[in-house]
Amino acid sequence: MSDEPIVQMTGIRKDFTGVRALDGVDFTLRPGEIHAVMGENGAGKSTLIKVLTGVHTPDAGQIRLDGRPVRFHSPGAAQAAGISTVYQEVNLTDNLSVAENLFAGREPRLGPFINFRAMRRKARALLDDIGIDLNVAAPLSSYSIAMQQLVAISRAVDIEAKVLILDEPTSSLDRDEVAVLLGVMRRLAAQGTAMVFISHFLEQVYEISDRMTVLRNGKLVGEWATANLPESALIGHMLGREAATLEQIERAVAAHRVADEAPLVTATGLGRKGSIAPYDLDVHRGEVVGLAGLLGSGRTETVRLIAGADRADSGELRFEGGKVGGHNPRTAAARGIAFCPENRKTEGLVGDLTVGENMILAMQAARGWARSIPVARRDRIVAEFIEKLGIRPADPDMPVKNLSGGNQQKVLLARWMIIEPKLLILDEPTRGIDVGAKADIQRLVAELSGEGMAVLFVSAELDEVTRLSDRIAVLRDRELIAVLESEADMTTERIVDTIVAGGKND
Amino acid sequence: MSTQTLTERPSRSTLFDGLTRYVPIGATVALLVALYLGGVANYRNFDNPQVIAKLFIDNASLLVIAVGMTFVILSGGIDLSVGSVMAFATMACAWLTVEAGISAPLAVALVLAFGTAWGLLIGSVIHYFHVQPFIATLVGLFLFRGLTLQISDTDVSMRDVEFFHWGMTHVDFGEVRDGGFWLPYLSFLAFAVVIISFVVLHYTRFGRGVYAVGGSESSALLMGLPVARTKIGVYAISGFCAALAGVLAAFATKSANPLANVGAELDAIAAVVIGGTLLTGGAGFVLGTVAGVMVWGMLNTLIAFQGNLSSWWARIVMGVLLLAFILLQRVLARSGEKRRT
Numbered sequence: 001m002s003d004e005p006i007v008q009m010t011g012i013r014k015d016f017t018g019v020r021a022l023d024g025v026d027f028t029l030r031p032g033e034i035h036a037v038m039g040e041n042g043a044g045k046s047t048l049i050k051v052l053t054g055v056h057t058p059d060a061g062q063i064r065l066d067g068r069p070v071r072f073h074s075p076g077a078a079q080a081a082g083i084s085t086v087y088q089e090v091n092l093t094d095n096l097s098v099a100e101n102l103f104a105g106r107e108p109r110l111g112p113f114i115n116f117r118a119m120r121r122k123a124r125a126l127l128d129d130i131g132i133d134l135n136v137a138a139p140l141s142s143y144s145i146a147m148q149q150l151v152a153i154s155r156a157v158d159i160e161a162k163v164l165i166l167d168e169p170t171s172s173l174d175r176d177e178v179a180v181l182l183g184v185m186r187r188l189a190a191q192g193t194a195m196v197f198i199s200h201f202l203e204q205v206y207e208i209s210d211r212m213t214v215l216r217n218g219k220l221v222g223e224w225a226t227a228n229l230p231e232s233a234l235i236g237h238m239l240g241r242e243a244a245t246l247e248q249i250e251r252a253v254a255a256h257r258v259a260d261e262a263p264l265v266t267a268t269g270l271g272r273k274g275s276i277a278p279y280d281l282d283v284h285r286g287e288v289v290g291l292a293g294l295l296g297s298g299r300t301e302t303v304r305l306i307a308g309a310d311r312a313d314s315g316e317l318r319f320e321g322g323k324v325g326g327h328n329p330r331t332a333a334a335r336g337i338a339f340c341p342e343n344r345k346t347e348g349l350v351g352d353l354t355v356g357e358n359m360i361l362a363m364q365a366a367r368g369w370a371r372s373i374p375v376a377r378r379d380r381i382v383a384e385f386i387e388k389l390g391i392r393p394a395d396p397d398m399p400v401k402n403l404s405g406g407n408q409q410k411v412l413l414a415r416w417m418i419i420e421p422k423l424l425i426l427d428e429p430t431r432g433i434d435v436g437a438k439a440d441i442q443r444l445v446a447e448l449s450g451e452g453m454a455v456l457f458v459s460a461e462l463d464e465v466t467r468l469s470d471r472i473a474v475l476r477d478r479e480l481i482a483v484l485e486s487e488a489d490m491t492t493e494r495i496v497d498t499i500v501a502g503g504k505n506d
Numbered sequence: 507m508s509t510q511t512l513t514e515r516p517s518r519s520t521l522f523d524g525l526t527r528y529v530p531i532g533a534t535v536a537l538l539v540a541l542y543l544g545g546v547a548n549y550r551n552f553d554n555p556q557v558i559a560k561l562f563i564d565n566a567s568l569l570v571i572a573v574g575m576t577f578v579i580l581s582g583g584i585d586l587s588v589g590s591v592m593a594f595a596t597m598a599c600a601w602l603t604v605e606a607g608i609s610a611p612l613a614v615a616l617v618l619a620f621g622t623a624w625g626l627l628i629g630s631v632i633h634y635f636h637v638q639p640f641i642a643t644l645v646g647l648f649l650f651r652g653l654t655l656q657i658s659d660t661d662v663s664m665r666d667v668e669f670f671h672w673g674m675t676h677v678d679f680g681e682v683r684d685g686g687f688w689l690p691y692l693s694f695l696a697f698a699v700v701i702i703s704f705v706v707l708h709y710t711r712f713g714r715g716v717y718a719v720g721g722s723e724s725s726a727l728l729m730g731l732p733v734a735r736t737k738i739g740v741y742a743i744s745g746f747c748a749a750l751a752g753v754l755a756a757f758a759t760k761s762a763n764p765l766a767n768v769g770a771e772l773d774a775i776a777a778v779v780i781g782g783t784l785l786t787g788g789a790g791f792v793l794g795t796v797a798g799v800m801v802w803g804m805l806n807t808l809i810a811f812q813g814n815l816s817s818w819w820a821r822i823v824m825g826v827l828l829l830a831f832i833l834l835q836r837v838l839a840r841s842g843e844k845r846r847t
Contacts, residue, residue, distance in 0.1 A: 075727065075728050075730060076727075076730040076732075079730040080730075085728070087728065090725075091722075091724070091725040091728040091729065092722075092725055092729065093717070093718045093721030093722045093725050093726060093729075093788065094721065094722075095717060095720070095721035095788040095789050096714065096717055096718060096721060100714060100718075101729075104714065104715070104718055104726075104729055104731055105711065105715070105729060105730055105731045105732070107711055107714070109711070112710055113705070113709040113710060114709050114710060114711065114714065116709075132513070133513040134513075139527075155729070
C-alpha cells in the first residue's frame with residue numbers, strides 16, 4: 001500500500017468569536033489506516049473533524065486530498081469528494097424506512113421514479129455485506145439506536161468513501177455491536193479505506209487503531225504509532241501539565257478539614273442505571289473533594305446525583321446527618337447545595353441579562369419571587385462580588401453574553417456564593433477559560449473551603465484537581481474506582497496510574 | 507475471517523409502529539364512512555351518487571390548496587398565504603381577461619407562473635434567511651388580500667369570457683335520476699393534482715426528500731440531501747396549487763370576489779391534519795388529505811340536508827374534530843416514544 005497520504009491538513013487554525021479552537025494543527029491520514037484522534041473535551045477533535053468534513057471552513061491552513069488542495073463549503077461537497085462521516089448522534093431520518101435511509105438522495109430509479117424493489121434488494125445486499133440483518137422495509141424508528149448507528153455506518157460505507165470519519169460511533173453500542181463495527185472497520189481498512197476514529201473508550205482505540213494524533217487545547221501534541229504509545233503515556237499527553245503556567249496555590253489540607261466532625265454529605269451506594277455505578281463518597285465541611293477521570297468516566301454524573309439534577313435509582317444520600325428524599329434542584333438549593341453545571345451557556349447564565357441580574361438570580365429564587373431585594377442592597381452585594389472575584393469589565397450593567405468565558409464563569413460562581421451554600425458543586429469551572437481567570441477561580445475555591453464551605457470539584461485537568469483537593473475520587477468507565485486520601489497520592493502520576501490500573505483489574 | 511452477523515427483528519412494538527402510522531388516517535376514513543351512513547339513514551336521496559360527486563365539485567379548490575399544504579406540512583413548514591394567493595389568482599384572471607383584454611389561456615398561464623414564483627420567493631426567504639414559515643407566509647396572507655382589494659373591492663364577472671365556461675363542462679356517468687352522476691372538468695383537474703402529488707411524494711427523490719427534511723432537517727443536510735431545493739420546492743408547489751385553486755374558483759363561479767376564501771388556508775391546514783399528516787412534519791399521506799377534505803365537505807352536505815342548521819355548525823364540528831385528531835397524534839407519538847426508551 002502506498003504511503004502517500006490521502007488527507008494532509010497543515011497549519012489548520014479555526015477561531016470562534018474570540019476562542020481559538022484550533023491553533024496550527026497538522027493531521028495526516030494514509031490510505032488503509034485507522035487513525036485515532038485523541039484529546040479531552042474541548043481539545044479540538046470535533047472542530048478538526050468539522051473542518052475536514054466541510055461543516056466549518058478553516059481560518060488558516062491547507063487541506064490536501066490526494067495531494068490536491070481542496071476547500072469544502074458544505075458536508076455535501078466533502079461527501080462528493082469521498083469523505084463520509086458518521087456522527088455520535090444518529091443523523092438519519094427515522095420516519096423513513098431502513099432502505100430509504102441507506103439510499104436517500106441516490107435511490108435506484110426507473111426513469112424519474114424510485115425503484116423500491118431494486119432499492120430494497122440493494123439494501124439487503126449492503127447490510128448482508130456489513131453483517132447485519134434487518135427488515136429493510138421497516139421504518140428506521142423501529143430499531144434500537146445502536147442498530148440505527150450501524151445503518152448510518154453502512155450508508156457511509158456505501159458512498160464509496162475514500163475517507164470515513166467515525167465520531168464517537170460506539171458510545172451507544174453494546175459489546176456485540178462494537179465487535180461488528182470493529183470487524184467492518186478492519187474489512188474496510190483492508191480494502192484501502194482510510195478511517196478517522198474518535199472514541200473515548202481507550203480499549204477500542206487500542207484494539208483498532210494503527211496511529212494516533214493527540215490534541216490538547218486546540219494544539220497538536222503529536223502523532224504516534226499506536227504500538228509505540230503506552231496507555232499511561234497517552235493519558236499523560238491528553239491531560240497535559242500546565243503547572244508551569246499557573247501560579248502555585250498553597251495547599252493547606254490539614255487546616256481545611258474540620259476535624260472530627262461528621263461528614264456534611266454521605267452518599268452510600270448512590271447510583272443511577274446507565275449513568276454511574278453505585279458509589280460511596282462523603283464530603284466534610286471545609287474540604288475540597290476533587291473528581292478526576294477521563295471524559296465520559298462519570299465525573300459529571302456523580303455530582304449530578306448529589307446535586308439533585310438527576311434522580312438516583314439506588315443507594316441513599318444523607319445531608320447534615322439526615323436522609324435526603326425527593327431530591328431535586330429546588331430542594332437541594334433550599335438545603336444549601338449549589339450546583340454550577342458544566343455548560344454555563346445553556347444551563348447556567350441568561351446571556352441577555354446583565355452581570356448584576358445574573359448574580360442575583362439565585363438569591364432572588366431563595367427569597368421567593370414576591371419579596372424584592374432592595375436596590376441599594378442589591379447593588380452593594382453585586383459590587384462586592386465583582387470586586388472579590390475580579391470580574392472584568394467591572395460593570396454590573398453589562399449583558400453577560402458580552403463577557404469572556406472566564407468572567408462568565410466568575411459571574412456564575414458569584415451567583416452561588418451570594419446565597420452562601422454549605423456545599424458548592426463545581427463541574428468543570430475552568431474549562432475553556434484563560435489562565436488568569438483559572439488562577440482566580442482556583443484561589444477562590446481554596447478561600448471558600450478555608451472559610452468552611454464543602455466543595456465538590458470536577459475538572460479534566462489533573463493539575464488543578466491535585467492542587468486544590470484534600471481528597472480525590474478517581475473514576476473510570478462510569479465507576480468510582482478509588483478515593484485518594486494521603487498527601488503522597490495527590491499527584492497527577494498517581495491519578496493516571498490509578499485510572500490505568502483500574503481498567504486492568506476488572 | 508470470521509464474520510459475525512447481527513440480527514435484529516423488528517420487535518413487536520415495531521409492527522405496531524408500522525401500523526400506528528395508519529391509525530389517524532384509519533380514524534378519518536371510519537369517520538367519513540360513519541358520516542355518510544348517518545346521512546343515508548336520516549335523509550332521503552342521500553345515497554344518490556351525486557352527493558359524493560358534489561363533494562369534489564364544491565371542494566375542488568380546497569382540495570388543491572390542501573394538497574399543496576400537505577407538501578409544506580410534510581416538510582415541517584406551514585403556508586398561511588394560500589387563501590389570499592387563491593383570491594388574488596381569481597381576481598387576476600378576471601382583471602387580465604376583462605379589463606386588460608388578454609386572452610384567457612395566457613392569463614391563466616401567467617397566474618399559475620406567478621403563484622409558483624411567489625412560492626419560490628417565500629421559500630427562499632424561509633430557507634436562506636431562516637425566517638419562521640409562519641411569519642414569512644403571513645406576509646403573503648396580508649399582501650395578496652390587500653392587492654386583491656386594490657384591484658377591485660367589488661365582484662368582477664367573467665361570464666363574458668368564453669374560456670371560463672370550460673371548467674364547468676361536465677362529463678356524465680349515467681343519468682342522475684337513474685343512479686348516475688356527473689363531474690365537471692375542474693374536478694378532474696383537482697384529481698390530476700392529487701394523483702400527480704401522490705406519485706411525486708411517494709415515488710420520486712424529491713418526494714422522499716420532503717419526508718426526510720420533515721423528519722429531521724439537520725440529518726437530511728448531513729446526509730447530503732438537497733435541503734434547499736426541497737424546502738423551496740414545497741413552497742413553490744404550494745404557491746402553484748394556490749394559484750391553480752384560484753383558477754378553479756374562476757371556473758366554478760365565473761366571478762372574482764375580493765373577499766373570497768378568507769380563512770381558506772386554515773380550512774386546508776385542518777383538512778391536512780385530520781387527514782393524518784403530522785404538523786411536525788415527516789409523516790402523512792396525500793390521500794389522507796383527500797379524506798380530510800371529504801370530511802369537511804360531508805359535514806357541509808349533512809347540514810344542507812338537515813336544512814334548519816346554520817352553516818357555522820360545520821366549523822364547530824371541524825374544530826372539535828381537529829382537537830380530537832391533534833390529541834390522537836400526541837397520544838400515538840408519546841406511546842411511540844415510551845416504547846422506544
